[in-house]
Amino acid sequence: MSSCSSADSAASSSYSSSKEQSENEERQTWSWLELPRDVTAAILLKLGAVEILTSAQSVCSSWWSICKDPTMWRAIDTHNWGNVFNLPYNLEIICRHAVDRSCGQLVDINVEHFCTDDLLKYITDSTSHLRRLRLFFCYDISDEGLCKVVGKLPLLEELDISIGTITKDALEVIGQNCPKLKSLKFNMKDSRCSHIESxxxxxxxxxxxxxxxxxxxxxxxxxxxxxxxILDSCSHLESLDLRHCFNLNLEGPLGKRCTEQIKDLRRPNELINDYPFCALMGDSGLFYIDNLLGFSDRDFLSDVDYQDDLYAFLDGSDFSDNVSYYFDPDTYY
Structure with a gap:
C-alpha cells in the first residue's frame, strides 16, 4: 500500500507540475498577444521592412492589422547585406509594397544595393515629406534619374549616395533643389594608388x-x-570626414583652419576602424576589401606593400587580429 500510495503521489505531483507548466506557457502566450498595440508596433519596427512583409505580418490577425497601419511605414529600412541575387523574394517588389503602405507619410527610407532609377521615381512620386534618403551602393541610379526626382524632395535633410555612379552634375542639382539639406555622405572608392586629382x-x-x-x-x-x-561656403559645418582623401595636405595653415572651424574633423590618414563599409566576410574569409576600400590598383603593389598598407589603415595590430572586427553587423548597419 505504501508503495502504491507513493507512486500515486509522484504521478499526481508530475501531473500538477505539467499542468502548471502548461498554464504558465498559456499565460505567457496571452500576455504577448495582449501587449498594447503601440508596444507591439515598436517591437515589430525593429525587424525592418523585409522581415515584416515576408514573415511577421502573417503571425496573427493582430499583427496583420498593426503591419497595415501607415504609421508603421513612415521609416522604411530594406537592409539586405548586399546579397540581392540569391534571395527568395524580389526586393524591389517588397520596397514598393512598403512604400504603398506608407500612404504618403514616408519620411525616411534606406534602399541600399538594389535601388534603380524607376524605383527611386516610384518612391518620390509617393511622398512629398521625405527627409532622409540612403542610396548606398546603388550603381543602377544615374545622374539623369536622380536629377529628375530631386525636385520632389524639398524637405530632404539627410542624403547618402555613397559608392555609386553619381557625379558633380547631380550634386549641383541636388543642392539647388534641396535647400534644407544638412547632412551629405558622398563616399567613394579611394584612389590611393592612382593619384588622380579632381x-x-x-x-x-x-x-x-x-x-x-x-x-x-x-x-x-x-x-x-x-x-x-567648402570651408568658405559651408560655414555651418560641424563635422567633416576626409579620411582617405590623400590629395590633401593639412600640415600647414589649412590644417589649422580645419581644426579651428570644424568641431569633428577626420583627417586623411586617420584610422578607419569605425568606417562601416570596409569589407565583407565570405566563406573563404575576408574579401571585397580591395573593392570597398578602393584598392583597384593592387597589382601595382607588392604583397608586402599591400599588407603594410592594410596594417597602417588598422590600429597598428596584426592584420589577422582585425579580421573578425571588420564584419560587425551592429557597425555595418
Missing part, C-alpha cells in the same frame, strides 16, 4: 549646399583648393 564634386558642394552641417567625403579626390571652397 575638385569637381567639392566645388559643386561648395556652390550649392551652404547649409550643410555634416559632410563625409571618404576617398574623394579633392585637393586643398576644393577643401578651401
Amino acid at each position: 575638385d569637381d564634386e567639392a566645388l559643386a558642394i561648395a556652390r550649392t549646399m551652404p547649409e550643410l552641417c555634416h559632410l563625409q567625403l571618404f576617398g574623394n579626390k579633392l585637393t586643398n583648393t576644393g577643401l578651401c571652397a
Whole structure:
C-alpha cells in the first residue's frame, strides 16, 4: 500500500507540475498577444521592412492589422547585406509594397544595393515629406534619374549616395533643389594608388549646399583648393570626414583652419576602424576589401606593400587580429 500510495503521489505531483507548466506557457502566450498595440508596433519596427512583409505580418490577425497601419511605414529600412541575387523574394517588389503602405507619410527610407532609377521615381512620386534618403551602393541610379526626382524632395535633410555612379552634375542639382539639406555622405572608392586629382564634386558642394552641417567625403579626390571652397561656403559645418582623401595636405595653415572651424574633423590618414563599409566576410574569409576600400590598383603593389598598407589603415595590430572586427553587423548597419 505504501508503495502504491507513493507512486500515486509522484504521478499526481508530475501531473500538477505539467499542468502548471502548461498554464504558465498559456499565460505567457496571452500576455504577448495582449501587449498594447503601440508596444507591439515598436517591437515589430525593429525587424525592418523585409522581415515584416515576408514573415511577421502573417503571425496573427493582430499583427496583420498593426503591419497595415501607415504609421508603421513612415521609416522604411530594406537592409539586405548586399546579397540581392540569391534571395527568395524580389526586393524591389517588397520596397514598393512598403512604400504603398506608407500612404504618403514616408519620411525616411534606406534602399541600399538594389535601388534603380524607376524605383527611386516610384518612391518620390509617393511622398512629398521625405527627409532622409540612403542610396548606398546603388550603381543602377544615374545622374539623369536622380536629377529628375530631386525636385520632389524639398524637405530632404539627410542624403547618402555613397559608392555609386553619381557625379558633380547631380550634386549641383541636388543642392539647388534641396535647400534644407544638412547632412551629405558622398563616399567613394579611394584612389590611393592612382593619384588622380579632381575638385569637381567639392566645388559643386561648395556652390550649392551652404547649409550643410555634416559632410563625409571618404576617398574623394579633392585637393586643398576644393577643401578651401567648402570651408568658405559651408560655414555651418560641424563635422567633416576626409579620411582617405590623400590629395590633401593639412600640415600647414589649412590644417589649422580645419581644426579651428570644424568641431569633428577626420583627417586623411586617420584610422578607419569605425568606417562601416570596409569589407565583407565570405566563406573563404575576408574579401571585397580591395573593392570597398578602393584598392583597384593592387597589382601595382607588392604583397608586402599591400599588407603594410592594410596594417597602417588598422590600429597598428596584426592584420589577422582585425579580421573578425571588420564584419560587425551592429557597425555595418
